[in-house]
Amino acid sequence: MWIDDEAALKALYGPVGEASIAKEVPHLTPAYRALVKASPFCVLATAGPEGLDATPRGDPPGFIRVLDERTILIPDRRGNNRIDSLLNIVRDPRVALLVMVPGVAETLRINGRGRITTDPALLGPTAIDGKAPVSGLVISIETVYFQCSRALIRSRLWDPAAQRPRGELPSPGQMLKSAKESFDAEAYDQALPGRVATTLY
Template sequence: MSTTIDTLEQLQALYGVPHERSLRKELTYLSAPYQALVAASPFVVLGTRGADGLDCSPRGDAPGFVRILDEHTLLLPDRPGNNRIDSLRNIIHDPHVALLFLIPGVGESFRVNGRATISLDPELLALCEAQGKLPRSVLRIHVDTCYFQCSKAAVRSGLWDADRQVERASLPSAGDLLKSVLDAGFDVQAYEQQLQERLKTQLY
């Protein structure tokens, strides 16, 4: 007997019918309460799809860094990074994006599915200015659907519980991780010192 589910009928039989509330909370626009969640979030995960598959990438800044242009449109600035531009390459291939907003201390998360364009519009860049610096580009995201996710995942994981925070020193540092994939002569100490300086001077 197969232990793999590979049809929608099998899936439906296992999970049943979703609760009506879980369907009604999905909107095609940003209601005022949903806008409040976006405005309070300092961190969002951006999901994209490209020719080589899927990608998700973290984005973060002060709460409200994802700007609400109107109830159908979000602006996501692109701050300095490693210039891999995986997400932007994917959007050129396929404009569909998914966003997952997290708010520290809040169990509910907020999900947006939409379509993005990469904009260099001076007015949009100015709206996303931070620390006196303009983003290199801005994603203009048309909201197709949006809804909030209940707090079960955050509660189960203890995501915001202070006593569950992991000591950074208990895991490999960024330098250690790089050395593990580069040559043995990689200077971890020098990299760590340079990284701390970049975090002070090159965030924007």
């Protein structure tokens, strides 16, 4: 049975808990700021004419710079130059972040609007190994709230015993070969560690 209207959906789940409403604010509280500063990883979601995009962003903890309680900056590090997220933001500034801290089961959700900056004064402090990013994403926060621990507890995401040996799953080269049969998976996988090591920043 399909649910295709708001009333039926809300009836299926019942009322929203008081805490779920109280936790949503339009700025970074001191507690939310602490999570942002401790995070080495987030997922950035954007939307554009071609569809939706969700992409990982990661660096040492504190890489999400808190400019003030309503504004954050995420450096855009080297990658594959597809720039799907950035192209989306130029055309539709709406963004969403899922901020994560290893070992912490709660996550932080930030919604707002993004703009791309090349301002050296903003990007300079994000330099690593003397290399500043080409651009950065400045997000004007509209809402912030934490997500409870259930999803990460159910998934055992931070449980070392739940980790899968890398060799049990397809390598990057094998994944490329599954998309393009003529691709040289072995050569790609052999060169990948060195390429990643020399192109992180």
